[in-house]
Amino acid sequence: MNPLTQSLISGLMSGAVYALLAVGLVLAFHTTRVVNLAHGESFAIGGLVAATLADAGLPAYVFAPVAIAASVLFLLAVERFLLRPRRSWPIGNLILVTLAAAFLTRGVLQLAMGVDPLSFPRMFTGAPFRIAGGVLPPQGLALIVIGVTTAVAVTLFLLFTPLGRKLRAVAENPDAAELLGVNVDRARSLAFGIAGALGGLSAVLLVPLVSVDYQAGLGMTLRGFIAAALGGMAPATVILAGLGLGLSEALVTNYAGALAQDPIVFIALIAVAVWQSRKIAFGGTGRA
Amino acid sequence: MxxxxxxxxxxxxxxxxxxxxxxxxxxxxxxxxxxxxxxxxxxxxxxxxxxxxxxxxxxxxxxxxxxxxxxxxxxxxxxxxxxxxxxxxxxxxxxxxxxxxxxxxxxxxxxxxxxxxxxxxxxxxxxxxxxxxxxxxxxxxxxxxxxxxxxxxxxxxxxxxxxxxxxxxxxxxxxxxxxxxxxxxxxxxxxxxxxxxxxxxxxxxxxxxxxxxxxxxxxxxxxxxxxxxxxxxxxxxxxxxxxxxxxxxxxxxxxxxxxxxxxxxxxxxxxxxxxxxxxxxxxxxxxxxxxxxxxxxxxxxxxxxxxxAEKAPVVEIRHSVAAVSSDSRVSGRPCLLLHNVTQSFGGVHALVDISLDVKAGEVFTLVGPNGAGKTTLFNIVSGVLRPTSGRTLLDGVDITDLPVHRRAALIGRSFQTPRLVPELSVLANVVLRVDQLSPKLSEQARQAIALEQLRMFELENLSYLSVAEVGLGQRKLIDIARAAVGNPPIVLLDEPAVGLTSAELMHLSEMIRKLKRQGCAVVIVEHNIEFVSNIADRGIVLDSGREIARGTVRDIMAEESVKAAYFGALS
Amino acid sequence: MKIMKFAILTLLAASTGAAHAADPFVVGIVAPTTGSLTTVGLRQLSAVQWWEKKVNAAGGIVGRPVLVVHCNDEGSPEKSASCVRDLISKGSVILLNASVTGPIRAAMPLLQNGPVMVTPSPNIVPSPASYVFQTSPSDVDLTKSIASFLKQNKLDRLAMLASTDASGEVGVASAAEVFPKEGIKYDLARIDLRANDASIQLANIVKPEVKVVFSNYSGGGAAAVVKSYNNLSLAQPLIVSYANISDAFINVIKNDLPTRLLGTGLKAVAPEMLDDPARRKHVEDFMASYKEMTKDNVDMLTLLGLTLADTADAVLRNVKDPRDAASVRTYLETNPVPSIQMLRWSKDRHVGMTADDVSVLEYKKGKWVKADPVQ
Missing domain, CATH: 1.10.3470 (ABC transporter involved in vitamin B12 uptake, BtuC)
Structure with missing residues (x-):
């Protein structure tokens, strides 16, 4: 085995997960200005629902769509019942509402699904691919390909379709968008729905390779948030940021060891945050 | 609390x-x-x-x-x-x-x-x-x-x-x-x-x-x-x-x-x-x-x-008002000078080669449609933006590189939507400005100065209300009174007349005249033509960041290009 | 405090229907029932609660009921210290600690004057002068059992994976102490707790000449190690750590079982390996009764919970005044406590088991049994 090739493969796998989570966070951020801290719960819900249904003997073509649907419903509910009635609230308070939603979801999942970690069978099985001394299981390939393709597709949709442009108009100025005939509520529902689908999809793709439990949500939110922040919360760059983060973590682990990972990666993160915000003054209101 | x-x-x-x-x-x-x-x-x-x-x-x-x-x-x-x-x-x-x-x-x-x-x-x-x-x-x-x-x-x-x-x-x-x-x-x-x-x-x-x-x-x-x-x-x-x-x-x-x-x-x-x-x-x-x-x-x-608790007895210290006021100024002396100022954001030019001279004791207006660059100009004068090229001079001193907070004593600025701190009382909002101008005075003296300022502009009856209890028009007047604390050489007013009742408009005119008498140079952005014609002395017309006319208010209002650019855009 | 105690006593009296409430023995237990160590805490707590119900159903100990008071430390040292103070103030005659390294260490200094605290964490090696007793073998003992397994199979190479948490750290220290002495050469890689995948680490340490891989990673995240193992189609037997000998863990990896899954476990996990028939019966009775009461299977963590309960049981039955911490300590230092295996403490050693109590087990057909030799 070649450790370098294996690092690149492993880095792409976790990078694809980072990218999927980050795109979901960015979608919500761009329509509501809210960093949705309950985003990772869509991963936990998707993973736990899929695992429970798989344990009940249902096949993948049943449990995967149902799990994704559960994630979609969850984030739609967060938008509809928690955020929409509080549109006029300061952003900071809304972020805290999503944090509270995450805490409550965690508690409910503990009661409903138990505390033990769960997993379910892979959808993509068969002999692993061997590339230049590295090994990639079919499920890992699916994770990279489906993950990155979906993230890119959502980005293209945002940038180049009339509906995507409407979503972004909502982000820039909700009142103006409303005047231009965009239904802001519907746009936000759509954004949260897609974000939920991405969260559920990442669970369906990743969980067979690891495990999921009731408290997985906040950790996943944190991963997505780090990638999203690295990418400046912009839809196209967060995918690169996610992949870059995954690859750099893998390479640091390979060359410097797992203990060096956090200090090195997070010092880089601080440097990027400082560099990215060098021109923004006054809490982002510099162009007043 | x-x-x-x-x-x-x-x-x-x-x-x-x-x-x-x-x-x-x-x-x-x-x-x-x-x-x-x-x-x-x-x-x-x-x-x-x-x-x-x-x-x-x-x-x-x-x-x-x-x-x-x-x-x-x-x-x-x-x-x-x-x-x-x-x-x-x-x-x-x-x-x-x-x-x-x-x-x-x-x-x-x-x-x-x-x-x-x-x-x-x-x-x-x-x-x-x-x-x-x-x-x-x-x-x-x-x-x-x-x-x-x-x-x-x-x-x-x-x-x-x-x-x-x-x-x-x-x-x-x-x-x-x-x-x-x-x-x-x-x-x-x-x-x-x-x-x-x-x-x-x-x-x-x-x-x-x-x-x-x-x-x-x-x-x-x-x-x-x-x-x-x-x-x-x-x-x-x-x-x-x-x-x-x-x-x-x-x-x-x-x-x-x-x-x-x-x-x-x-x-x-x-x-x-x-x-x-x-x-x-x-x-x-x-x-x-x-x-x-x-x-x-x-x-x-x-x-x-x-x-x-906030209505602590205020000791009257009238003389201390002078402590923050600058020396009485001679009207007509050049005060604010802009030399060939250009501002671009990325490739977009917001202002191109603008020069200005505003004299003490005059009301100077910036006219132009939305997006003409008026607010950008305000941001440059108050230091929020640093111009891409060109210099800003105040009383003969180059202030181009001076950060916002350090030129605050020289420049008062009110905003289109008043930016008062909602949880503080009206008086405390004004004291906030006094705090910065004369930090060495006692709390009581600073309160007294703020009260005096509100009294001068006939707003003292609002002093102890919370900002939320005050109407929008009055908030704008308070914002202006606050900007004028300490009689700064320059006062920038961003659309002060928008949303005011006719009584408040008269109040505003009176305030601006008072500022003028005290020797402030008042620079004003305003869409209310009648109001501007009555109050302003001179002005400049901007369109897409470029100067298209300047002179006395009467002259510029008569210009055909102004009518086309300005009134056209408004209607 | 009095109101609380009164409430507890009233509840107890009502539930047991006793005409007069005898003063109960209060047994305090610290166990993380939320946070990342939920499984560890809940399984052990559940075994201790099984004991509480069983003892009280049989009329208590010397006529007095047992009251188990649980405090959730969430796996945090700060909360653990609060828990221990709280449980002491509630009158606990003995403390059980089902938490992990950091929180247990935070609790230990609070016991300068007792009461006795019992914990099953192999990472803790209490000072013989302290009031702390440990029911497991030490981590060094567990590592020795791997070394002797390798020697029996005439192997001198090992690849070892350890997490970046406390058990990984202790494991790395034990490996450095044990393996070189036994002439075993080992390659080590650490894995971050957030990692989705262990393939980088495995690619670095599993060289062709390595015949056995040991993963010291305990808890749910360890699933990623087993799954990566499968992804890389590695054929070497994989030894997992002490805390992973659980149904929950097998359930997570059941779709990705390696060719041979081994683990360092207590012999009681495979009762047929116990030489003493009394111990074997004790374990088998517990397995049956526990299953009947909770509808759940017994695993290593539940058995460790039982060592806590058995120790408390022995103290309450045999020590004349369990409130006197010094006499409890003397009792435990001088009398072996029969549990799933014999717990043998002494004046010089507060660790209850040794390397002899541990065996390398193998997971075969849904059961842990004695491991077959490695080719």
Missing amino acids: SRALSIGVAAVTAVLLGVAWLGWIPGVTSSTITATALRALALMGLNLIFGVVGMLAFGQAAFMALPAYFAGIMDRMGVPLLIALPLALTMVVLLARAVAEVLVRLPGVYLAVGTLGFGMVVEGLARAFPSWTGGASGLVFEHGRNFGTNVWCAIAVVSLAFGVGCYVWYVRGAVWRRLRAIRHDELAASVLGIDVHREKAKIFTIGSAYSAVGGLLLFHYVGVLIPEDAGVVRSLEQIGTLLLGGAGFLVGPIVGAFLVDWFFVISGYAARYELVIYGATFLLVVMYAPQGVSGLLLRPWKRLAGDK
Whole structure:
């Protein structure tokens, strides 16, 4: 085995997960200005629902769509019942509402699904691919390909379709968008729905390779948030940021060891945050 | 919140602590009080940084853990405790100062990322060097065992009381107003003359010092420190605790720490429903009591007490008004000069080669359709933007490179939508400006000057109302009166007449004339042509960042190109 | 406090229907029932609660009921210290600690004057002068059992994976102490707790000449190690750590079982390996009764919970005044406590088991049994 090739493969796998989570966070951020801290719960819900249904003997073509649907419903509910009635609230308070939603979801999942970690069978099985001394299981390939393709597709949709442009108009100025005939509520529902689908999809793709439990949500939110922040919360760059983060973590682990990972990666993160915000003054209101 | 009220609540808390200590509250013992008091002390730092100033600091747990790590490492090296503790604190405060220098400039979410990253780095380093830090198994502190439970309880409560005392002494009057102004609107705060970055760095350092003292004592009391104690999860928990207690309130950290600890002690009886109850409580608090439990408790009290505390008797010190007024100026002397100013954002030119001369004692107007570059020009004059090329001169001095807050004494600016701090009274909003112009005067003198300013503009009857109780038109007049405090050579008014009733319009005209008589150069952006024609002397017409006409108001209003560009755009 | 106690007593009296409430023995237990160590805490707590019900149903101990008071430390040292103070103030005659390294270490200094605290964490090696007793073998003992397994199979190479948490750190230290002495060469890689995948680490340490791989990673995240193992189609037997000998863990990896899954476990996990028929009966009775009461299977963590309960049971039955911490300590130092295996403490050693109590087990057909030799 070649450790370098294996690092690149492993880095792409976790990078694809980072990218999927980050795109979901960015979608919500761009329509509501809210960093949705309950985003990772869509991963936990998707993973736990899929695992429970798989344990009940249902096949993948049943449990995967149902799990994704559960994630979609969850984030739609967060938008509809928690955020929409509080549109006029300061952003900071809304972020805290999503944090509270995450805490409550965690508690409910503990009661409903138990505390033990769960997993379910892979959808993509068969002999692993061997590339230049590295090994990639079919499920890992699916994770990279489906993950990155979906993230890119959502980005293209945002940038180049009339509906995507409407979503972004909502982000820039909700009142103006409303005047231009965009239904802001519907746009936000759509954004949260897609974000939920991405969260559920990442669970369906990743969980067979690891495990999921009731408290997985906040950790996943944190991963997505780090990638999203690295990418400046912009839809196209967060995918690169996610992949870059995954690859750099893998390479640091390979060359410097797992203990060096956090200090090195997070010092880089601080440097990027400082560099990215060098021109923004006054809490982002510099162009007043 | 007024100081008297804070002290009152602190006293009630002290009594409650006493009651708790006697064992009258189920689940509370002197050892829980020790932990609660030390955590509350550390939380007071987060309260300053996040609750009062509004900085999203996601790494305060690291500032609690760091001094304990430093002290523990020094202890292993044989440094005596009495040297190690103060040295560890000093090191952390210096480190916080350095971190603040880098991070407080970051806006909102980026500050969150930066501080979160800092916490992760500290956690990671603590894990990576077990021979120094004890690693993941934890660093053990032996010295704490030398004190009994009651000694620790006394240390904790005295430290907390000392922390509260310092807070009450420091965060009041001008400091409180300044911090709330920054929290509400950083741009408006800097235009008033507040050095926003310096203030934020200072608060970040002071807040981290609170976290450091609290953490240092807490971990010596607990006896073990593990890397997770420095990490992001603990920092998030702290934010949750603070919100529950009431962010921004003096007693918020104490109430929050007590409730969480108490919940923790009694939650054994909730068994597996614990997380659901915690989540539901937290959700209810953020949705229905965003001011936390302190806010809920203080609301009826506040209603009873009114805001009497703020109506402290104001000593009349009329002569001190002169102390902030600049020398009386000779009308007609050139005051503001712009030389060939160009501003571009990326490839877009917002202003192209604009030159201006505004004389003392005249009203100068900027005319043009939306997007003409008027607000950009205001931003350049007030220092919010640095022009791509060209110079700005004031009274013959080049101020192009002077930061916003340092030119605030020379330039008063009102905004299109008035940017007053909503939770302060009208008077306090004006005092906020006096605070910056004459920081050396006593609180009473500054209040007197602010009152005098409101009186001069016939707004004194609004002085003790809260901003929310005042109509939009009146808020705009207050904003202008505030901008004019100290009689600055230049006053910039951004669409002052929009949204005013006809009575308020007359009031506004009178105010502007008064400014003119006092020798201020008034620069005004306004769409109300009738109003502008009546009040302004000269002006310049801008379209897409370029000058298309200039001269007396009568002349420029007659220009065909102006009619086309300006009235065309309006209709 | 009095109100609380009164409430507890009233509840107890009502539930047992006793005419007069005898003063109960209060047994405090610290166990993380939320947070990342939920499984560890809940399984052990559940075993201790099984004991409480069983003892009280049989009329208590010397006529007095047992009251188990649980405190959730969430796996945090600070909360753990609060828990221990709280449980002491509630009158616990003996403390059980089902938490992990950091929190247990935070609790230990609070016991300068007792009461006795019992914990099953192999990472803790209490000072013989303290009031702390450990019911498992030490981590060094567990590592020795791997070394002797390798020697029996005439192997001198090992690849070892350890997490970046406390058990990983202790494991790394034990490996450095044990393996070189036994002439075993080992390659070590650490894995971050957030990692989705262990393939980088495995690619670095599993060289062709390595015949056995040991993963010291405990808890749910360890699933990623087993799954990566499968992804890389590695054929070497994989030894997992002490805390992973659980149904929950097998359930997570059941779709990705390696060719041979081994683990360092207590012999009681495979009762047929116990030489003493009394011990075997004790374990088998527990397995049956526990299953009947909770509808759940017994695994290593539940058995460790039972060692806590058995120790408390022995103390309450045999020590004249269990409130006197010094006599409890003397009792435990001088009398072996029969549990799933014999717990043998002494004046010089507060660790209850040794390397002899541990065996390398193998997971075969849904059961842990004695491991077959490695080719």
